[in-house]
Amino acid sequence: MTLTAKLQHTGPTRVYPQAKGPLVVHVVRQFYPNRGGLEDVVMNLCRGLIARGYRVRVVTLDRLYLKPETKLPAFEVHEGIEIVRVPWSGSTRYPLAPSVFHHVRDADLIHVHAIDFFFDALSLGWLLHRRPMVATTHGGFFHTTKFALIKKIWFQTLTRMSALGYAHIIGCSRSDTALFAKIAPGRTVTVENGADTAKFADCASQTATRRMVTIGRFSVNKRIDRLLDAMRVLAGEHPDWHLDVIGVPGDITEEALSVAIAERGLEGRVSVHCNLDNPGIAGLIGGASILASASEYEGFGLVAIEGMSAGLVPVLHANEAYRLLAERHDCVTITDFTDPKKAAKALADAFDAVEAGGALLRKTLMAQAQIYSWNGVTDQYCGIYDRVIPDETVGLSLVPSEGPIH
Numbered sequence: 359m360t361l362t363a364k365l366q367h368t369g370p371t372r373v374y375p376q377a378k379g380p381l382v383v384h385v386v387r388q389f390y391p392n393r394g395g396l397e398d399v400v401m402n403l404c405r406g407l408i409a410r411g412y413r414v415r416v417v418t419l420d421r422l423y424l425k426p427e428t429k430l431p432a433f434e435v436h437e438g439i440e441i442v443r444v445p446w447s448g449s450t451r452y453p454l455a456p457s458v459f460h461h462v463r464d465a466d467l468i469h470v471h472a473i474d475f476f477f478d479a480l481s482l483g484w485l486l487h488r489r490p491m492v493a494t495t496h497g498g499f500f501h502t503t504k505f506a507l508i509k510k511i512w513f514q515t516l517t518r519m520s521a522l523g524y525a526h527i528i529g530c531s532r533s534d535t536a537l538f539a540k541i542a543p544g545r546t547v548t549v550e551n552g553a554d555t556a557k558f559a560d561c562a563s564q565t566a567t568r569r570m571v572t573i574g575r576f577s578v579n580k581r582i583d584r585l586l587d588a589m590r591v592l593a594g595e596h597p598d599w600h601l602d603v604i605g606v607p608g609d610i611t612e613e614a615l616s617v618a619i620a621e622r623g624l625e626g627r628v629s630v631h632c633n634l635d636n637p638g639i640a641g642l643i644g645g646a647s648i649l650a651s652a653s654e655y656e657g658f659g660l661v662a663i664e665g666m667s668a669g670l671v672p673v674l675h676a677n678e679a680y681r682l683l684a685e686r687h688d689c690v691t692i693t694d695f696t697d698p699k700k701a702a703k704a705l706a707d708a709f710d711a712v713e714a715g716g717a718l719l720r721k722t723l724m725a726q727a728q729i730y731s732w733n734g735v736t737d738q739y740c741g742i743y744d745r746v747i748p749d750e751t752v753g754l755s756l757v758p759s760e761g762p763i764h
Contacts, residue, residue, distance in 0.1 A: 381413040383465040385476045389418040406736030415440040423450045472496045481523025492526045495534040497657025525746040551658040552735030555667040562669035566713035568598040570648035577608040581652040584695040590622045591702035601628045647712045652695035659683040667727035669720040671708045
């Protein structure tokens with residue numbers, strides 16, 4: 359069957375009345391207008407798929423975890439992406455949203471992101487939609503050691519059973535792939551997350567400065583408290599050190615961060631910035647030389663790569679994802695943020711490296727970040743889709759993108 363004949367078998371959606379490409383429905387618990395690592399991954403993948411001729415829908419929850427009192431529009435189009443928002447109840451850790459089934463029945467492929475209610479329900483309720491499915495792990499649910507025994511039992515029972523409904527489980531890191539291969543052998547593949555290497559490109563300070571940023575949701579596993587402990591050591595050694603904490607409140611509030619900063623006597627040395635847009639974040643990066651992260655767990659070192667694209671030197675806690683990143687890139691520094699003095703020395707050494715390395719170090723950082731551009735990552739996903747989507751609808755990934763996906 360020719361590519362043209364294959365495309366003629368697919369029907370239009372509300373957003374794409376003339377489009378005939380396969381419809382990929384992404385299911386993810388939080389999406390636009392929320393911002394975060396998971397949301398960015400889905401957004402960039404959707405952009406890449408649209409550039410390649412796919413039709414794209416995102417089914418997500420109708421309230422943001424950060425603003426549960428505000429109900430978002432049930433339907434919206436953003437950058438050509440059809441967004442359908444469904445009501446939910448229960449915990450943010452496992453939100454219950456059974457109406458998801460109404461919005462996936464016309465999909466050529468369902469792509470579930472993260473391991474949660476959607477992952478379980480769409481698999482166990484497959485007879486209600488009968489669509490082929492893939493899932494991306496995004497770190498699973500092992501971001502913290504809290505309830506570790508319960509999580510292990512859940513993983514070996516319900517998660518193992520739910521995984522049977524997916525043609526492929528896609529690990530976004532080698533560690534995720536190794537973990538999920540235990541419950542889905544032969545069907546687990548690796549597609550490491552892409553990074554938007556354009557949004558902060560080359561915007562770090564052009565001169566070495568004792569200023570650093572940390573970027574991400576204010577969550578317990580990010581261990582901002584340990585970064586503040588290291589900052590207290592640095593502040594005692596040199597008056598120029600400053601830390602910008604950039605992100606959105608999670609299970610730690612802005613007020614709680616302010617208290618932690620005051621307890622350490624770091625007022626004026628540490629600034630907290632909430633809910634900034636990308637230009638606002640870029641402005642703060644423009645005054646910094648170092649990206650710091652004391653996170654105990656990451657599914658993938660996305661923020662570190664975005665920092666490298668800006669020309670920032672990453673100084674990172676020795677979690678598994680960050681260690682794997684450092685094995686590939688000698689510009690990445692790994693330290694132990696459980697030891698404030700050791701972490702402070704690593705940060706001070708990073709400043710010395712920026713001062714000595716100058717433009718050459720900056721160029722190296724930005725070049726290494728380009729390996730993770732979304733153009734190549736989207737191609738990998740399209741290859742998986744082509745193996746899973748029925749023959750009547752596949753083939754669009756044979757049409758190359760017209761350029762890099764930003």
